[in-house]
Amino acid sequence: MSRTALLIGTALVGLLLSTAQAVARDVDVERFTAIVEEGKELWQVPGLAVALIEDGNVVFQRGFGMTADDGSAVDEHTLFSNASTTKAMVSAGVLMLVDEGKLTLDDPVIDYLPELHFHRDAQPQQVTVRDLLAHRTGLPSTDFWTFRQLMPLEEQVRKMRLVAPAAAPRTRLIYQNTMYELAGMIIQRLTGQRWDQFLRQRLWSPLGMDETYGTRGQIPEGKALVTPHDIVDGKVQAIPYDLPPNLEDAAGSAWSSVHDMSIWAQFLLNGGIASNGERILSEESIAAMFEPAQLVSADDYYPSAELTKPNWRSYALGWYQQDFQGRKIDYHTGTLDGLVAIIGLDRAEQRAVIVLQNMGGSELRHALLWEAMDKREVTARTDWLQGVFDIYAARDAKRAERWAGLEKSRLKRTRTSVDMDDYLGTYSNAVLGEVRLMRRGRDLILKTGMYEYDVSHWHLDTFLVNYVAWSSGTFADFGIDPHGKVATMEVFGQTFEKLAEQ
Structure with missing residues (x-):
């Protein structure tokens, strides 16, 4: 067990002993539906799909609103972008290879990608597979390569030696999408299959996740999928997709339905065992997936922590983590232009929530996550909808204030130095x-x-x-x-x- 995991485990035991026994509850479907619909209006979300799992069983799974401007209704089979919730699936793929003895999480990355050269200050011999999956290499974001330049991954590998670290390895979480692309390369190097092909064969198909795809371009014609939306000129409008349809990006290009994401969540709650009883991930690999690997500072965490007030925050292999009402919650978001997602797990209570939306900048996902995880009596609960909305509205107001300040300080009637x-x-x-x-x-x-x-x-x-x-x-x-x-x-x-x- 890592020192990070030991520290968090000790803290969590203390919380469990000191926290009053949580009140068991049944899901009030009518109340939860009303909350989703209220949140949909509050955040102006055109369409979303939501699922709740209690005691390992799906108790709520439905769509709300429209997929696009043509009026097509969202249901539990409508396809949404997974975005960065793809990462946990890629971690599962790597862990399958660990189960087969093809690698260990603490192997140096260059053992499998010898052409990869990290910056000399990044201690390249020490960067491990686990470091990639836990965002703890110390390297700054290189999202510009993929999301602005559409740079081939092979070229990114060649340029990696030029990226100076922002921190020493294993000292700070710095979210690094390219590291997950490298994890996808390792899967391909060891199996001869692209990461998404491997997951299709070894994870998605065995679980019955037949509505999950590695890219938008793989979705068969006729399948219902959402169009991204955002606020443009003061009103909600459809916007272009963020990623090209056939970009296979292990950091976040998968698409799925809330139906399939519920299957994925149940599989994780069941400790790596499929509904037919087949074990797909070993107990050891499930434990490794959720073992805290890197403590996370408040500055590198979600603003909703202002309401949840965690005593600790960490990142595992594709999962953010924190304590909440004396329990450990594992969750992750996904964000692309006009498309957002969240999946949250309370593995001890066998509870999960999935929210998929086709509206950018909408943090309804966080409000529904914590509403689903809140075990207090209804009268004692936080107003998660309004609370989360107010946090992000305040951030938007600060951003607007900053731009107003820039406009005020802008020099008027100046000319450029050259033509x-x-x-x-x-x-x-x-x-x-x-x-x-x-x-x-x-x-x-x-x-x-x-x-x-x-x-x-x-x-x-x-x-x-x-x-x-x-x-x-x-x-x-x-x-x-x-x-x-x-x-x-x-x-x-x-x-x-x-x-x-x-």
């Missing part, structure tokens, strides 16, 4: 790759490998960069060299050098 066309061209960063600033008609466009950003002059040599109407903007600051030429662009937290035109 507008002199900023145009290709800019390169050794880690992030190339981006191009170009004109389209009278508009300025910053093009990455996957997206095009609208660019407008802010003041002096600073420009506002906006991806889409529903996302926050960022700034690009241009550097002028002593010869009066544009030399650099600082954007996305990195410096890009302007390349000479061929």
Whole structure:
């Protein structure tokens, strides 16, 4: 057992001994339905699917609202993006290989991916498979590679040596999607199958999860799936999908229904045994999946902790964890543009909740998670809907206040140092790759490998960069060299050098 797990286990025992006996309860389906419907209106969610499991049995499973603007109704078989709730399934795939003796969690990653070279300061010989799955490599996010550049994974592997660590290994949780992509590579290296093909054969099909797919592009024609939505120009509108349909990303490209996610949750609550009695994951691997691997600071955790007030927070292999009313809760969210998800488990009480939504920025998922996990009498419970809504509304207000402050400090009627066309061209960063600033008609466009950003002059040599109407903007600051030429662009937290035109 790791030191992190031992510390948390000791704390949890103390909580269990000091916490009053929780009140057992039956699910009030009518009340819970009313809460979901109220939350749907509060967060303006077009459609969602929700499931509850009590004592290992599904007691609530249904859809609410519409899949898209055509009025198609959501039901328990409608397909939603799993997003990052995919990660626990990938962890399960790795653990199956552990059960077969093909690797151990504490093996160095480079034993299986010898072409991978971490930055010299990242202690490359020490980075293990467990570190990948627990977000504790110390490496900063490299989401730009996948979600902005659409950079092939092989190229990401080559560039990994350039990524300087933000912390020493195993000292801090830094959420790192690329590490799960590497875990997917390890599965393929050891089995000859892509991670999703392996999960289809070894996990999804044996469990009867026939409505689960590795990518949106794998969904057969005619299957009902949701369209992403967000607030655009003050009203809820459909928006484009975040990921290309055939991008196989072990960090979060799977799609599933609430029906199938209920099967997955029951399998986990049952300790790795399928409904037909077949053991798919060993007891040891189930224990390893949920053993706390890294303590998580309050700054790296969900804002809903303001209400749940955990005494400790940790991350296991694809699961966030905390104490709640004297019990250990394992859960994970998934987020893409216009699509969000959550799955939560109380393994001791054999309880689970799954929420899948087609509305970005909606934290109804957190409210329903904690409503489902709250074992107090109804009259003693927190108003989770309003409480979570208020937390995120306050964050939105602070964000709006920040932008108002930027607008107030913006220098008026300034000009650029050089002609507008002199900023145009290709800019390169050794880690992030190339981006191009170009004109389209009278508009300025910053093009990455996957997206095009609208660019407008802010003041002096600073420009506002906006991806889409529903996302926050960022700034690009241009550097002028002593010869009066544009030399650099600082954007996305990195410096890009302007390349000479061929």
